[in-house]
Amino acid sequence: MLEVKNISKSFNDNVVIKNFSLTIKDHEIVALVGKSGTGKTTFMRLINNLEKANKGSIAINDIVLCNTINDKIVYAKHKDTKKYHLQLGMVFQDYALFPNYDVLNNLLIAPLAQKIDTKENLTKKAKKILKDVELSNKINARIDTLSGGQQQRVAIARALMLNPAIICFDEPTSALDEETTNNISELIKKIAQDGTGVLIITHDKQFAKNTATRIINSNKFISKEN
Amino acid sequence: MNLFIDILPSLLNGLKTTLLLFIVVLIISIPLGFIVALIRIHAHKIITTIIQFYIFIMRGTPLLLQIMFIFFGLPYLGITLNRIPAALIAFILNYTAYYAEIFRGGILAIPKNQSEAIKVLGIGQIRGFLKIIMPQVFKIVLPSVGNEVINLVKDTSLIYIIGITEILRAGQTAVNTYATPIPFIFVGIFYLIITAFITLILNKIEKKI
Numbered sequence: 221m222l223e224v225k226n227i228s229k230s231f232n233d234n235v236v237i238k239n240f241s242l243t244i245k246d247h248e249i250v251a252l253v254g255k256s257g258t259g260k261t262t263f264m265r266l267i268n269n270l271e272k273a274n275k276g277s278i279a280i281n282d283i284v285l286c287n288t289i290n291d292k293i294v295y296a297k298h299k300d301t302k303k304y305h306l307q308l309g310m311v312f313q314d315y316a317l318f319p320n321y322d323v324l325n326n327l328l329i330a331p332l333a334q335k336i337d338t339k340e341n342l343t344k345k346a347k348k349i350l351k352d353v354e355l356s357n358k359i360n361a362r363i364d365t366l367s368g369g370q371q372q373r374v375a376i377a378r379a380l381m382l383n384p385a386i387i388c389f390d391e392p393t394s395a396l397d398e399e400t401t402n403n404i405s406e407l408i409k410k411i412a413q414d415g416t417g418v419l420i421i422t423h424d425k426q427f428a429k430n431t432a433t434r435i436i437n438s439n440k441f442i443s444k445e446n
Numbered sequence: 447m448n449l450f451i452d453i454l455p456s457l458l459n460g461l462k463t464t465l466l467l468f469i470v471v472l473i474i475s476i477p478l479g480f481i482v483a484l485i486r487i488h489a490h491k492i493i494t495t496i497i498q499f500y501i502f503i504m505r506g507t508p509l510l511l512q513i514m515f516i517f518f519g520l521p522y523l524g525i526t527l528n529r530i531p532a533a534l535i536a537f538i539l540n541y542t543a544y545y546a547e548i549f550r551g552g553i554l555a556i557p558k559n560q561s562e563a564i565k566v567l568g569i570g571q572i573r574g575f576l577k578i579i580m581p582q583v584f585k586i587v588l589p590s591v592g593n594e595v596i597n598l599v600k601d602t603s604l605i606y607i608i609g610i611t612e613i614l615r616a617g618q619t620a621v622n623t624y625a626t627p628i629p630f631i632f633v634g635i636f637y638l639i640i641t642a643f644i645t646l647i648l649n650k651i652e653k654k655i
């Protein structure tokens with residue numbers, strides 16, 4: 221379960237998020253929609269610790285990334301943020317796969333670095349996940365030989381290797397055709413069924429309706445009562 | 447043929463000096479250039495400005511002038527160096543600047559999302575840099591680094607100005623002694639053999655990464 225409470229974020233004078241809260245439970249799929257420039261990516265980057273909040277608290281399954289005490293925000297120590305990151309998967313809009321590794325090693329590098337399991341077991345697991353995302357035949361392919369949709373699925377598989385409690389997608393369908401979009405939709409639903417909470421940023425209303433259990437508009441980032 | 451056998455020992459002697467300078471400069475200035483590039487990207491503004499100034503001087507003035515300054519100029523400031531150390535210092539300072547610029551370009555060419563993915567996946571900064579960022583940087587910079595390596599072979603001839611007998615100077619002495627231009631052709635062939643060898647190695651590395 222992801223818990224974001226009273227979070228605020230500005231870039232200099234530009235207030236992007238003010239006192240916003242959101243909880244995502246296991247199995248839940250939340251779609252974040254809204255106008256361009258309203259802070260959707262910023263919100264996701266806050267959750268992923270790629271941007272620092274000015275105020276508020278963020279935690280996954282009670283592992284705290286940041287907390288606000290007496291109006292002052294405190295971030296977890298570097299060592300503890302590693303534990304937090306273990307709870308979280310992120311699929312970047314442009315995938316951010318590692319071009320100097322093949323598909324299998326893109327999946328293995330993070331869990332091996334974190335010493336989650338033996339290489340043998342992790343390889344087994346990677347093969348199973350690649351089967352789930354229908355990429356068994358691409359296991360040793362170089363990243364630049366894959367299509368956009370295939371890269372997207374490698375990125376999802378890479379995030380799933382860490383068994384995240386929450387997984388984030390930034391515009392997962394912006395580069396995909398209708399059929400591939402539907403496949404990704406099914407895949408995300410399956411991930412949620414297995415117990416993961418999902419946050420998706422999307423401009424595609426149809427995709428949001430088909431996939432999400434809840435839709436939130438980013439115009440709520442700056443609440444009126446504040 | 448007789449001529450070739452006669453002058454070979456002195457040419458080989460000169461070649462030794464050329465290769466010594468080449469190898470030492472290469473081994474020191476490539477890693478040093480990489481470190482300078484990293485510092486220039488990540489350090490505070492003051493240090494960055496100092497590095498920028500250093501690179502500006504090194505690239506904006508002839509290497510020949512730099513060699514002469516260190517060997518002939520510094521003694522007037524109380525710093526006297528032997529010929530070989532003076533040559534080495536001048537070359538290392540100069541080539542480090544060029545390599546630093548090449549590596550900086552390579553590092554900046556890596557998309558920001560690579561380091562963000564490393565962070566989000568908990569791979570760790572150092573491991574991520576070594577296993578993910580650096581291989582990509584090397585792939586990008588290899589052609590430019592290769593060019594500079596070949597330039598370095600040819601630039602070593604500049605040290606004749608401070609009286610070091612490298613292969614070109616050895617060749618010139620032979621030309622004067624035997625009153626024939628043939629030794630220059632031999633010298634040219636030696637340079638071609640070295641650059642051909644380097645090109646071969648670079649192609650091998652390029653295929654590997």
Ligand SMILES: Nc1ncnc2c1ncn2[C@@H]1O[C@H](COP(=O)(O)OP(=O)(O)OP(=O)(O)O)[C@@H](O)[C@H]1O
Binds near residue numbers: 255261438
């Ligand atoms: N690193 C940054 N520095 C300064 N301002 C930023 C930064 N990142 C985002 N912003 C600003 O924050 C606001 C929200 O940007 P964000 O990218 O989160 O919007 P978005 O909802 O994801 O838009 P889109 O739908 O176009 O992707 C914008 O006004 C943007 O200019």
Ligand SMILES: [Mg+2]
Binds near residue numbers: 260261262
């Ligand atoms: Mg965005």
